[in-house]
Amino acid sequence: MRQLTFFDDRQENAPLASRLRPDTLEEFVGQQHLIGEGKILRMLIERDQISSMIFWGPPGVGKTTLARIIAKKTRSNFIEFSAVTSGIKEIKAVMQDAEEARQMGVRTLLFADEIHRFNKAQQDAFLPYVEKGSIILVGATTENPSFEINSALLSRCKVFVMKALDEEDLTTMLRHGIESPKGFGQMEIDIAPEDLSVIARFANGDARTALNTLEMAVLNGRVDENGTVHVDDEVLAQCMNRRSLLYDKSGEEHYNLISALHKSMRNSDPDAAVYWLCRMLDGGEDPLYIARRLVRFASEDVGMADSQALQVAVAAYQACHFLGMPECDVHLTHAVVYLSMAAKSNALYKACQACKRDVKNLPAEPVPLHLCNAPTSLMKELDYGKGYKYAHDTEEKLTAMTCLPDSLAGREYYTPTTQGREKLVKERLTQIKEWKAARNCDRMKKSFTQEKEND
Numbered sequence: 001m002r003q004l005t006f007f008d009d010r011q012e013n014a015p016l017a018s019r020l021r022p023d024t025l026e027e028f029v030g031q032q033h034l035i036g037e038g039k040i041l042r043m044l045i046e047r048d049q050i051s052s053m054i055f056w057g058p059p060g061v062g063k064t065t066l067a068r069i070i071a072k073k074t075r076s077n078f079i080e081f082s083a084v085t086s087g088i089k090e091i092k093a094v095m096q097d098a099e100e101a102r103q104m105g106v107r108t109l110l111f112a113d114e115i116h117r118f119n120k121a122q123q124d125a126f127l128p129y130v131e132k133g134s135i136i137l138v139g140a141t142t143e144n145p146s147f148e149i150n151s152a153l154l155s156r157c158k159v160f161v162m163k164a165l166d167e168e169d170l171t172t173m174l175r176h177g178i179e180s181p182k183g184f185g186q187m188e189i190d191i192a193p194e195d196l197s198v199i200a201r202f203a204n205g206d207a208r209t210a211l212n213t214l215e216m217a218v219l220n221g222r223v224d225e226n227g228t229v230h231v232d233d234e235v236l237a238q239c240m241n242r243r244s245l246l247y248d249k250s251g252e253e254h255y256n257l258i259s260a261l262h263k264s265m266r267n268s269d270p271d272a273a274v275y276w277l278c279r280m281l282d283g284g285e286d287p288l289y290i291a292r293r294l295v296r297f298a299s300e301d302v303g304m305a306d307s308q309a310l311q312v313a314v315a316a317y318q319a320c321h322f323l324g325m326p327e328c329d330v331h332l333t334h335a336v337v338y339l340s341m342a343a344k345s346n347a348l349y350k351a352c353q354a355c356k357r358d359v360k361n362l363p364a365e366p367v368p369l370h371l372c373n374a375p376t377s378l379m380k381e382l383d384y385g386k387g388y389k390y391a392h393d394t395e396e397k398l399t400a401m402t403c404l405p406d407s408l409a410g411r412e413y414y415t416p417t418t419q420g421r422e423k424l425v426k427e428r429l430t431q432i433k434e435w436k437a438a439r440n441c442d443r444m445k446k447s448f449t450q451e452k453e454n455d
Contacts, residue, residue, distance in 0.1 A: 057162030060206030164205025343420025
């Protein structure tokens with residue numbers, strides 16, 4: 001066992017974010033959509049009707065703090081669990097203690113931070129105790145719980161979505177940090193109000209980042225002969241040399257950002273598209289991944305309305321491959337703006353999807369004999385290739401020959417739009433279909449006349 005020292009529990013040695021951790025709902029900053037007057041979570045806490053729940057939100061929005069406040073407000077034992085240090089054995093031991101406490105009339109609130117990191121066996125170990133009410137489970141996660149938490153456990157928990165703190169909330173918190181005796185209230189701090197706003201903006205909704213930045217700036221500030229700490233722009237600039245935007249290349253935010261990029265281009269909004277592109281690149285996304293998505297977009301959402309779009313997207317991919325970051329950012333911007341401003345058509349995508357449905361759901365039809373090759377005499381005797389008409393032998397470079405199986409005769413998958421250059425394709429396809437329909441009509445009339453003469 002580690003021996004405790006005189007300094008272990010001294011509050012002044014704790015980080016500023018820990019010293020300022022609120023103890024009551026009244027002190028809690030943000031999440032008013034959950035704990036504001038008359039809101040559901042506040043009413044559940046005040047009526048002492050809480051049940052197991054999941055807090056889902058970005059880092060630094062107060063998930064752990066709110067769990068502690070709930071435990072204190074409801075007079076529950078508070079136990080914090082870590083997925084890294086807690087195995088099945090430790091979980092079951094704590095659950096047993098919680099069950100004994102419940103029989104004595106004492107509730108246990110078990111806080112599982114980063115619950116998405118608990119494996120399936122660990123999550124399953126919670127389940128029977130949650131069902132019996134031995135514990136109130138409060139899980140915190142930055143990942144979408146529907147993807148990361150077992151459905152059986154998730155169905156027994158209420159999910160509350162927590163939002164990133166806005167700039168006003170963060171500025172209020174920073175001002176409290178300077179004035180509160182728990183913070184720097186015993187010191188004279190010279191920092192401009194606008195600098196607090198700069199820190200709040202830099203924190204990007206994360207209270208922990210905001211307070212850590214303030215603490216770093218104060219500790220590195222210039223102290224004058226009167227003991228006043230001056231925080232100037234140069235100190236702030238050093239403390240905020242890099243902002244880490246929320247981005248997980250394998251998590252939900254990855255898919256949210258690529259979705260935002262795709263939908264902005266589809267909506268012909270180049271400004272938004274370039275913004276989401278830069279957000280992904282700033283977060284460390286592989287430029288080749290983005291380039292591959294642009295190649296897909298070029299055919300899925302632009303298609304025949306501007307076939308040049310595919311060439312631009314492929315060229316951007318090649319440029320990313322040749323150069324890499326950071327130089328290839330401008331090539332991706334080139335492609336993103338081109339695709340945003342190009343005429344749009346999803347006719348190719350719809351044709352592909354409709355045809356795939358038929359291939360999947362209908363019988364696999366044999367290739368019509370007139371479309372088959374006949375490289376051997378036996379195959380010729382079996383009528384392979386019989387009736388095939390070579391389009392180049394005709395003046396129009398067309399024949400009325402059908403190329404689909406008989407069961408799919410007349411099926412149309414590709415329906416061109418009137419957008420961009422696809423309008424010309426639509427006109428051409430209409431002419432082709434009208435020409436073939438007229439030839440087939442003449443052929444049917446001729447066949448009908450011959451049948452009558454034979455009769």
